[in-house]
Amino acid sequence: MKKRTILVHLTTLHPDDHYVGEKMKCFACDAEHRANAAAIVEDGTLGPDDAFAVPICNGCARIKDTTNVVLRKYLGAPELSIGEPGVLSDELFDALMESDKHSHH
Numbered sequence: 001m002k003k004r005t006i007l008v009h010l011t012t013l014h015p016d017d018h019y020v021g022e023k024m025k026c027f028a029c030d031a032e033h034r035a036n037a038a039a040i041v042e043d044g045t046l047g048p049d050d051a052f053a054v055p056i057c058n059g060c061a062r063i064k065d066t067t068n069v070v071l072r073k074y075l076g077a078p079e080l081s082i083g084e085p086g087v088l089s090d091e092l093f094d095a096l097m098e099s100d101k102h103s104h105h
């Protein structure tokens with residue numbers, strides 16, 4: 001069976017990463033900042049090794065709930081309630097797909 005769990009976790013960029021200090025827009029709050037942190041999105045629906053990073057400002061990097069903000073933004077579901085921070089379980093995924101069917105304009 002296809003894995004549909006999506007995980008988000010926050011990480012600090014390694015000082016040697018070439019984009020550290022570059023101007024970025026925070027994925028969570030849209031703030032312009034110098035790149036220092038990122039959220040890693042592991043989307044099991046794309047494939048087993050499909051993880052990618054989105055820029056996160058220093059302020060958001062300190063807030064645990066940022067993982068959920070990223071998850072909601074990524075899914076385009078601002079109202080989604082997430083039990084475990086940064087984890088979209090199979091059950092939540094099913095619920096999201098269900099509500100998607102009904103909310104399309």
Ligand SMILES: [Zn+2]
Binds near residue numbers: 029056058
């Ligand atoms: Zn931010």
